[in-house]
Amino acid sequence: MPIxxxxxxxxxxxxAPREPIIRLADVNAYYGTRLAVRDVSMEIRPNAITxxxxxxxxxxxxxxxxxDRMHEIVPHARVTGRIEYRGIxxxxxxxxxxxxxxxxxxxxxxxxxxxxxSIADNVSAPARFNGLVRGKGVERDLVERCLRAAALxxxxxxxxxxxxxxLSGGQQQRLCIARALAMAPDVLLMDxxxxxxxxxxxxxxEQLMLELKRAYTIVIVTHNMQQASRVSDRTAFFTxxxxxxxHLVEEGPTxxxxxxxxxxxxxxxxxxxxx
Amino acid sequence: xxxxxxLVLRPTSxxxxxxxxxxxxxxxxxxxxxxxxxxxxAGYLIANGVGVxxxxxxxxxxxxxxxxxxxxxxxxxxxxxxxTGTAVAIAVPIGLLIAVFNAEIGGRLAVGVRFIVDxxxxxxxxxxxxxxxxxxxxxxxxxxxxxxxxxxAVIMLPLIVVSTEEMLRLTPRPVxxxxxxxxxxxxxxxxxxxxxxxFSGIVTGVLLAISRxxxxxxxxxxxxLGNNFFSADLGEPMQALPLLIYRNALNSAFPAARDRAMGAxxxxxxxxxxxxxxxxxxxxxxxxxxx
Numbered sequence: 001m002p003i004x005x006x007x008x009x010x011x012x013x014x015x016a017p018r019e020p021i022i023r024l025a026d027v028n029a030y031y032g033t034r035l036a037v038r039d040v041s042m043e044i045r046p047n048a049i050t051x052x053x054x055x056x057x058x059x060x061x062x063x064x065x066x067x068d069r070m071h072e073i074v075p076h077a078r079v080t081g082r083i084e085y086r087g088i089x090x091x092x093x094x095x096x097x098x099x100x101x102x103x104x105x106x107x108x109x110x111x112x113x114x115x116x117x118s119i120a121d122n123v124s125a126p127a128r129f130n131g132l133v134r135g136k137g138v139e140r141d142l143v144e145r146c147l148r149a150a151a152l153x154x155x156x157x158x159x160x161x162x163x164x165x166x167l168s169g170g171q172q173q174r175l176c177i178a179r180a181l182a183m184a185p186d187v188l189l190m191d192x193x194x195x196x197x198x199x200x201x202x203x204x205x206e207q208l209m210l211e212l213k214r215a216y217t218i219v220i221v222t223h224n225m226q227q228a229s230r231v232s233d234r235t236a237f238f239t240x241x242x243x244x245x246x247h248l249v250e251e252g253p254t255x256x257x258x259x260x261x262x263x264x265x266x267x268x269x270x271x272x273x274x275x
Numbered sequence: 276x277x278x279x280x281x282l283v284l285r286p287t288s289x290x291x292x293x294x295x296x297x298x299x300x301x302x303x304x305x306x307x308x309x310x311x312x313x314x315x316x317a318g319y320l321i322a323n324g325v326g327v328x329x330x331x332x333x334x335x336x337x338x339x340x341x342x343x344x345x346x347x348x349x350x351x352x353x354x355x356x357x358x359t360g361t362a363v364a365i366a367v368p369i370g371l372l373i374a375v376f377n378a379e380i381g382g383r384l385a386v387g388v389r390f391i392v393d394x395x396x397x398x399x400x401x402x403x404x405x406x407x408x409x410x411x412x413x414x415x416x417x418x419x420x421x422x423x424x425x426x427x428a429v430i431m432l433p434l435i436v437v438s439t440e441e442m443l444r445l446t447p448r449p450v451x452x453x454x455x456x457x458x459x460x461x462x463x464x465x466x467x468x469x470x471x472x473x474f475s476g477i478v479t480g481v482l483l484a485i486s487r488x489x490x491x492x493x494x495x496x497x498x499x500l501g502n503n504f505f506s507a508d509l510g511e512p513m514q515a516l517p518l519l520i521y522r523n524a525l526n527s528a529f530p531a532a533r534d535r536a537m538g539a540x541x542x543x544x545x546x547x548x549x550x551x552x553x554x555x556x557x558x559x560x561x562x563x564x565x566x
Binding site: 068070073097098099100101102105106108110111112113114115116117125126129130176179180183 | 447449450452453455456457458459460463467468471472474561
């Protein structure tokens with residue numbers, strides 16, 4: 001799969017909007033008996049950045065974690081409804097959650113490089129463990145390609161054998177993005193990837209996202225509305241219902257959501273009249 | 276509401292300062308009391324044992340008659356290292372697997388496993404000796420170093436399980452989530468990420484278990500039995516430092532036996548200390564390089 005698109009020239013042209021890559025239908029997410037996300041149906045388009053915004057507790061992260069079956073690793077957590085990835089029901093009994101997570105990568109709020117591995121190993125080891133690469137030379141290429149794609153190569157090329165935890169927070173986050181890219185996913189889920197970063201590192205990660213969307217589909221959960229309006233093509237607004245469950249209010253092109261939302265709730269939130 | 280500054284900033288009363296001094300003084304006193312037995316034992320061992328130490332003491336076997344002057348503790352030192360090493364080779368893999376089972380699979384079975392582990396940890400070591408006697412020595416038909424190793428492994432196992440499980444549970448949540456989100460197999464997750472991440476704590480736990488096992492006497496009495504001669508064969512009865520100390524100290528009416536016991540005790544303590552220093556060094560080096 002020619003998934004990796006290096007920055008610079010020689011890139012594939014932007015894909016025309018095609019079929020949605022992910023479809024959610026009537027998705028409910030529970031923690032035990034508590035309903036955290038209610039009745040979400042939406043579609044995610046390929047080669048675009050979809051931002052999920054909304055107040056704390058509105059189920060943004062929970063919904064995101066349903067898409068790569070990370071929600072269910074919490075004890076007693078479960079999902080109902082249907083989530084399709086390229087037409088496949090990922091909650092089908094025949095589907096291995098690990099396989100879903102290999103196709104749908106995730107970047108977390110807190111940068112989480114493996115503390116016992118070098119920078120190079122952080123990128124290549126998971127790909128090697130999953131049998132995606134074999135051989136030292138191939139691995140070296142993969143490390144360089146992914147670190148370049150994550151805009152980190154120039155900063156770390158001379159210290160690839162140092163520990164991943166020796167990097168700054170912003171570098172660690174880009175290292176985690178490189179690690180996710182090394183798995184050759186085609187969807188990247190980002191759960192508030194910049195909330196632990198300073199403004200400079202945030203800008204770097206945002207520019208990186210704009211580069212990456214040529215080759216990947218990105219879904220980002222963010223608290224930061226400016227960030228959503230800067231980077232995303234489409235925005236989904238979530239809110240916390242009176243029943244304590246988060247739900248989707250509306251979803252549409254980012255420009256429309258921020259300038260002419262259809263729903264009053266969205267408008268209130270966007271204009272800061274919320275809560 | 277603002278507090279009255281004069282009230283807040285008033286000088287600490289002399290009674291209060293006296294109380295503080297009293298408590299700090301008490302803390303120092305209890306510390307000193309706690310140190311007394313430690314310093315006394317170390318001092319006593321050094322005073323009585325250092326004179327005995329020599330290269331020959333480490334490199335020669337004891338005389339057949341322990342009242343006789345001369346000879347060393349080679350067989351016991353070697354036996355202790357060989358049996359403890361074998362016990363580590365038995366207990367560490369089993370202990371790691373049990374800990375991973377408890378941490379990963381959990382559930383009702385894990386509660387049962389944890390209970391059994393706690394029971395084994397609480398067993399008096401002489402009972403472990405009797406158990407291994409029944410299971411290994413009787414089956415083999417004779418005492419052996421292997422039986423001694425198994426007994427020491429049983430002593431070490433619960434300590435390794437408890438400390439490893441604890442360390443695995445302390446895995447930072449972001450790391451645990453990264454492992455899941457990358458779709459790694461369970462085996463890979465543990466072998467390549469989770470156990471290495473917990474490595475320092477696991478090593479510390481294993482070292483504590485070794486330190487405990489190295490000094491055990493009771494479980495060796497009717498398993499390894501002891502041996503006045505040198506033997507590296509795990510199929511034969513084998514000498515160990517605690518056994519040598521025990522037999523010689525029992526005969527401390529003979530000055531040669533007493534000296535031998537003292538020297539061997541000092542060597543045993545030094546061995547445990549060296550193990551701990553080694554462990555700290557491994558852990559510190561690993562943290563420095565992050566590997």
